[in-house]
Amino acid sequence: MIERVLQTLVDVVSVGGLYALTALGIGLIFGVMRLINFAHAQLIMMAGYAILVLFSQSVPLAIAAAAVVAILLALGTERVVFRPLRDADPATLLIASFALSFFIEKTMIMLVGSRPKGVDFLPELARQIEVAGVRLQLLQIVTIAVSGALLIATTWFLRSTKLGLEMRAAAENFRMAQVLGVRANRVIAVAFAMSGILAAAVACLFVAQTGLVQPRMGLQLVVIAFVGSVIGGLGSLPGAALGGFLVGAATILLQTLLPAELRVFREVFLFVAVALVLLLRPQGLIPAPGLKARV
Amino acid sequence: MKTTGMMKAAAFSAAAMVFALPSAAADKPVFGLVMSFSGWFQPIDADTIAGAKLAVENINAAGGVLGQPIEIVEFDNKSEPPLGADGAIDVIDKGAKAILFPSDFDFGAPGAFIAQQKNVVAFSAASDPKFGAKGIGPLAYSVSNAGQAQGALMAEWAYKEKGWRKAYVLLDNTISYTKSLCGSFAERWKEIAGAGALLGEDTFLNGDPSIASQVTRSTSLAEKPDLVFLCSYAPGGPSAIRQMRAAGIDAAVLTGESMDGDYWIGSVPGLSNFYVVNYGSKYGDDPSAEVNAFFERFEKKFGKKADVSYGLRGYSAVQAWAIAANKAGSLDGDKVAAILDTFDKEPLVVGPTTWTAERHIEATRPMAIIGVKDGKFAAEGRFSVEKYPEF
Numbered sequence: 001m002i003e004r005v006l007q008t009l010v011d012v013v014s015v016g017g018l019y020a021l022t023a024l025g026i027g028l029i030f031g032v033m034r035l036i037n038f039a040h041a042q043l044i045m046m047a048g049y050a051i052l053v054l055f056s057q058s059v060p061l062a063i064a065a066a067a068v069v070a071i072l073l074a075l076g077t078e079r080v081v082f083r084p085l086r087d088a089d090p091a092t093l094l095i096a097s098f099a100l101s102f103f104i105e106k107t108m109i110m111l112v113g114s115r116p117k118g119v120d121f122l123p124e125l126a127r128q129i130e131v132a133g134v135r136l137q138l139l140q141i142v143t144i145a146v147s148g149a150l151l152i153a154t155t156w157f158l159r160s161t162k163l164g165l166e167m168r169a170a171a172e173n174f175r176m177a178q179v180l181g182v183r184a185n186r187v188i189a190v191a192f193a194m195s196g197i198l199a200a201a202v203a204c205l206f207v208a209q210t211g212l213v214q215p216r217m218g219l220q221l222v223v224i225a226f227v228g229s230v231i232g233g234l235g236s237l238p239g240a241a242l243g244g245f246l247v248g249a250a251t252i253l254l255q256t257l258l259p260a261e262l263r264v265f266r267e268v269f270l271f272v273a274v275a276l277v278l279l280l281r282p283q284g285l286i287p288a289p290g291l292k293a294r295v
Numbered sequence: 296m297k298t299t300g301m302m303k304a305a306a307f308s309a310a311a312m313v314f315a316l317p318s319a320a321a322d323k324p325v326f327g328l329v330m331s332f333s334g335w336f337q338p339i340d341a342d343t344i345a346g347a348k349l350a351v352e353n354i355n356a357a358g359g360v361l362g363q364p365i366e367i368v369e370f371d372n373k374s375e376p377p378l379g380a381d382g383a384i385d386v387i388d389k390g391a392k393a394i395l396f397p398s399d400f401d402f403g404a405p406g407a408f409i410a411q412q413k414n415v416v417a418f419s420a421a422s423d424p425k426f427g428a429k430g431i432g433p434l435a436y437s438v439s440n441a442g443q444a445q446g447a448l449m450a451e452w453a454y455k456e457k458g459w460r461k462a463y464v465l466l467d468n469t470i471s472y473t474k475s476l477c478g479s480f481a482e483r484w485k486e487i488a489g490a491g492a493l494l495g496e497d498t499f500l501n502g503d504p505s506i507a508s509q510v511t512r513s514t515s516l517a518e519k520p521d522l523v524f525l526c527s528y529a530p531g532g533p534s535a536i537r538q539m540r541a542a543g544i545d546a547a548v549l550t551g552e553s554m555d556g557d558y559w560i561g562s563v564p565g566l567s568n569f570y571v572v573n574y575g576s577k578y579g580d581d582p583s584a585e586v587n588a589f590f591e592r593f594e595k596k597f598g599k600k601a602d603v604s605y606g607l608r609g610y611s612a613v614q615a616w617a618i619a620a621n622k623a624g625s626l627d628g629d630k631v632a633a634i635l636d637t638f639d640k641e642p643l644v645v646g647p648t649t650w651t652a653e654r655h656i657e658a659t660r661p662m663a664i665i666g667v668k669d670g671k672f673a674a675e676g677r678f679s680v681e682k683y684p685e686f
Contacts, residue, residue: 118561
């Protein structure tokens with residue numbers, strides 16, 4: 001029984017962590033640009049393909065390549081697609097991000113086909129270790145550690161560096177920050193690069209877990225993480241991470257606790273819970289200060 | 296005089312061509328492929344299309360249909376089901392007398408309804424009995440074995456051939472095939488092994504990033520199952536196997552035709568104790584010599600090994616149509632269908648096929664079971680289901 005509870009806890013935290021990282025990547029961009037970037041899924045997917053190409057040669061190389069590909073793609077899309085639209089209203093930005101997301105996905109289907117490709121990435125993590133007499137999956141422990149480390153690193157960056165300060169200022173009131181001398185292009189580019197790093201980390205963990213890459217990977221993660229960042233409080237970075245974590249954790253808890261005949265309706269329960277949170281706290285769990293006046 | 300005669304003859308034959316063209320086109324054996332040549336469904340249809348083309352080549356070499364070579368007309372539905380209806384209209388305009396649609400009811404039905412209205416025979420490799428007389432109409436035929444019979448077949452095989460006694464069911468609750476498959480397995484398993492022999496049932500969704508909770512539930516069972524019956528497809532299916540094996544679940548994993556092929560084995564390279572039911576072994580060791588010969592011809596024509604066993608179904612669709620049209624002495628949909636309905640263990644490459652006026656899909660035709668050991672695929676043999684849930 002203890003084993004089951006502990007294992008469930010590990011399941012909850014590891015899956016929650018994966019969603020939290022994804023939601024944080026979306027939240028970073030929303031914070032500085034009011035852009036809900038659905039093409040975040042394609043950052044994850046392209047990083048996945050970088051792993052596919054290089055994993056058999058060297059694991060560190062594959063991880064580095066995943067990060068480079070995701071960062072370059074994030075910066076490239078910012079420069080080519082989102083920068084010209086920076087003054088457009090959020091609906092236009094949203095549509096542009098959908099278009100970009102479809103474009104990259106369909107291009108990959110054309111180039112490499114839609115069939116999933118097997119990747120036995122980090123098979124050494126696919127084994128079990130004993131912790132306090134309980135057998136746990138190593139990969140889950142690593143997922144928890146990596147998610148925790150990246151969340152702490154992002155928090156440190158935002159709180160303790162000048163760029164982080166500028167980014168927080170931009171997230172709170174972009175126009176005011178610009179007036180006070182924050183360079184918009186640089187702050188936004190850094191936010192995109194960071195979202196690329198987070199996407200690459202998610203890709204590594206996700207590929208190690210599922211052992212596959214395919215052009216549609218990442219989509220499910222991003223959609224659910226987006227819901228998470230909404231209940232966490234759009235525009236608030238701690239809110240995005242918390243919301244992402246809670247939604248991921250809730251899917252696992254519902255799957256674990258619901259009786260068999262109700263388990264097929266897991267998503268219904270999840271979204272009822274999301275709706276309840278939004279009814280009780282329309283600004284999200286940790287509202288973004290800068291957004292209050294706009295609603 | 297000679298020149299005038301020739302000119303007359305030329306003029307006459309030109310006029311004859313002008314007048315004769317429409318009726319000549321109408322009488323030619325034209326086979327339509329309204330399939331997913333591009334988009335996300337493309338890899339599922341690719342080998343079915345290749346199989347159909349191979350059949351056309353082989354049948355033409357043997358004299359064609361009604362003494363004329365079969366012509367192929369193609370339409371790409373771009374993996375968008377509604378485009379199948381446009382495709383059916385398009386290829387029928389180009390003279391198609393029979394059409395092969397994508398291997399899924401939802402993808403195949405829109406075009407098949409049009410074919411039905413235009414008196415054109417519609418084939419599909421959908422494993423859903425709805426693609427047939429009841430769901431579409433008397434001109435729609437599936438060359439597959441019904442999903443409802445595949446699960447029961449695996450239950451009987453696991454119990455009788457392998458002697459396994461405790462099972463656990465893990466259903467990917469996203470498509471109707473996986474639901475029929477797991478439903479049929481569970482029902483038949485409880486019949487032959489007893490209700491207590493089904494230790495539990497759980498569900499997941501194909502896109503779920505993690506099945507951690509499902510894995511924990513099955514590892515926490517008081518009794519360890521001998522086998523996990525997994526109803527899924529790529530990417531969710533291979534990913535589920537990887538996650539189960541990583542969690543130390545080494546029970547046999549059994550599944551249906553939706554996980555046919557070895558393209559995903561890179562996810563779980565050293566996989567063992569895995570069994571999939573499909574239409575024939577592409578590894579050269581099928582008990583049917585005809586199936587082995589088929590895969591050799593396939594490799595020779597396309598310069599690469601078949602991906603999955605689905606080519607057998609595309610081949611068999613063309614084969615069935617050619618046999619029936621030749622027997623009927625006509626290309627009219629209703630006349631060809633009247634012969635197809637009398638198929639009694641007709642030796643198609645996919646196996647002896649029986650269709651009746653009411654049932655246009657096989658259930659008891661033998662299927663191959665492929666086992667995997669240390670990442671290597673090999674045929675376990677061919678087996679027929681004895682009893683399956685009614686559909």
